[in-house]
Amino acid sequence: MRQNRQKERLKVEQMLQRDNGQDIKLARAVAKFSDYCDEIESIFKESSTKSSGESRLQSAIIYIQNGETASALRRLIPLDVRKQAGMFFTSTEIAEKVAKRLSPLLKTGVDIFDPACGAGNLLVACCQYLPCGKSFYDTARIWSELMKGCDLFPEFIRAARLRLVITAANRHAKENINLGKINTESLFLGLKIGNAFSLGVAPSKCVVINPPFGYMTAPEDCRWGNGKIQIAGWFMERLLQMASEGQHLVAVLPDVLKSGTRYKRWRDMICSLVSKISIEPAGRFDADTDIDVFIIHLIASGGKKCSTKWPDILPTNKGLTTKVSDYFEIHVGSVVPHRDPIEGESYPYIHARTAVPWQTLERISERRRSIRKVFSPPFVVVHRTSSPSDKHRCVGSIVNESQEVAVENHLIVLLPKDGSLESCRRLLDSLMCPATDKWLNRRIRCRHLTVSALHDLPFYE
Numbered sequence: 360m361r362q363n364r365q366k367e368r369l370k371v372e373q374m375l376q377r378d379n380g381q382d383i384k385l386a387r388a389v390a391k392f393s394d395y396c397d398e399i400e401s402i403f404k405e406s407s408t409k410s411s412g413e414s415r416l417q418s419a420i421i422y423i424q425n426g427e428t429a430s431a432l433r434r435l436i437p438l439d440v441r442k443q444a445g446m447f448f449t450s451t452e453i454a455e456k457v458a459k460r461l462s463p464l465l466k467t468g469v470d471i472f473d474p475a476c477g478a479g480n481l482l483v484a485c486c487q488y489l490p491c492g493k494s495f496y497d498t499a500r501i502w503s504e505l506m507k508g509c510d511l512f513p514e515f516i517r518a519a520r521l522r523l524v525i526t527a528a529n530r531h532a533k534e535n536i537n538l539g540k541i542n543t544e545s546l547f548l549g550l551k552i553g554n555a556f557s558l559g560v561a562p563s564k565c566v567v568i569n570p571p572f573g574y575m576t577a578p579e580d581c582r583w584g585n586g587k588i589q590i591a592g593w594f595m596e597r598l599l600q601m602a603s604e605g606q607h608l609v610a611v612l613p614d615v616l617k618s619g620t621r622y623k624r625w626r627d628m629i630c631s632l633v634s635k636i637s638i639e640p641a642g643r644f645d646a647d648t649d650i651d652v653f654i655i656h657l658i659a660s661g662g663k664k665c666s667t668k669w670p671d672i673l674p675t676n677k678g679l680t681t682k683v684s685d686y687f688e689i690h691v692g693s694v695v696p697h698r699d700p701i702e703g704e705s706y707p708y709i710h711a712r713t714a715v716p717w718q719t720l721e722r723i724s725e726r727r728r729s730i731r732k733v734f735s736p737p738f739v740v741v742h743r744t745s746s747p748s749d750k751h752r753c754v755g756s757i758v759n760e761s762q763e764v765a766v767e768n769h770l771i772v773l774l775p776k777d778g779s780l781e782s783c784r785r786l787l788d789s790l791m792c793p794a795t796d797k798w799l800n801r802r803i804r805c806r807h808l809t810v811s812a813l814h815d816l817p818f819y820e
């Protein structure tokens with residue numbers, strides 16, 4: 360068995376180099392995850408020497424919970440490797456939300472595919488809705504036929520298969536199954552090592568996915584972005600291109616795809632490939648990963664051109680008809696401090712550290728030479744960095760200097776259309792309102808405010 364695993368590892372290293380241009384160091388670092396698989400297998404073996412199958416099963420169940428698998432990942436694979444490969448396993452809470460979305464279909468016994476299954480967190484969550492047989496072996500056989508998945512790394516596939524076996528055994532806990540006697544190598548063979556896009560897995564009725572988050576260079580034929588793009592966005596496009604008509608796809612995605620201005624064309628692309636979209640904000644990914652995510656449920660059109668509407672999930676502004684952009688022009692500060700040359704005229708200069716929250720700044724002592732656009736006071740600046748956990752999402756200051764001011768690009772500038780200080784004061788009051796935080800938390804959960812979010816922000820009087 361060990362020799363087989365070494366052969367598999369060599370194949371994976373060759374595949375990673377060939378298909379992904381990834382380095383072998385990455386594959387070797389991930390190989391450490393096999394320690395976790397060995398630990399699960401040792402529970403199986405111990406189980407053959409102990410009399411109470413049920414109590415062994417209970418310790419196995421605890422050991423394979425999503426939290427345990429995620430903590431094994433953190434323990435065995437260094438953070439820089441996990442970040443490089445976008446390896447973050449879904450929490451139980453989010454995995455259950457994904458599974459629940461598909462529950463009516465899963466109960467009817469449709470097949471399900473996770474193209475980047477990792478250690479199987481999403482598939483394990485889906486098991487609770489799958490039909491069962493009369494015995495453990497019946498159930499394991501039924502689920503083996505329904506479950507498909509793939510991942511680049513053999514250690515993850517091995518862990519996913521073992522976890523599914525234990526989950527099936529737990530459905531028949533009363534059978535007092537001897538885990539040690541189960542031939543785990545013959546079950547869940549629909550989970551395969553490989554690249555989701557070259558494996559040629561037959562399309563399933565349901566697809567679940569938590570794709571890698573991170574950035575990649577946009578391929579030349581990418582029509583919705585250029586430069587660095589979200590890998591998760593690219594994964595979704597590829598999956599929808601492969602999808603058959605009526606296929607359900609439920610994905611966990613980073614909030615920036617939902618709210619980022621630069622992903623508007625990505626959203627349009629999704630709308631053109633699906634007949635239905637629903638979205639559910641899912642909060643922070645997990646306690647260790649400071650990124651907000653949402654769950655998207657799509658029904659693929661199978662290549663038919665669609666003009667589905669991206670859902671509007673913003674709170675309705677009852678009785679409110681005005682927006683910040685009705686009264687203010689909105690710009691991003693223009694000075695990029697570490698890149699811009701120190702040349703041109705000298706101006707008072709304001710940046711994130713000197714923009715004291717909620718204050719009116721009348722005499723700015725710091726100056727900087729700049730050839731960039733400068734702004735005429737009075738105006739409001741708000742910090743671009745902003746998190747849903749902050750007391751205020753939109754922290755503002757008024758700039759009321761007598762000269763034009765150079766502004767760093769970590770600040771957003773709001774210029775009153777009527778040029779008055781009074782409008783700036785009214786805006787600060789509006790930004791301080793709890794309703795502003797509530798609205799922004801629905802609209803944008805990533806850690807940067809965007810011009811478009813401020814453009815649409817209601818003006819609370």
Ligand SMILES: C[S@@+](CC[C@H](N)C(=O)[O-])C[C@H]1O[C@@H](n2cnc3c(N)ncnc32)[C@H](O)[C@@H]1O
Pocket residue numbers: 444445446447448449473474475476477478479480481509510511512515553554555556568569570571572
């Ligand atoms: C964010 S993790 C999600 C794992 C699992 N589905 C979950 O929810 O816990 C993404 C997984 O995608 C895998 N992956 C990345 N690129 C892949 C590709 N091209 N084909 C298959 N798997 C891939 C990574 O190895 C990683 O396990």
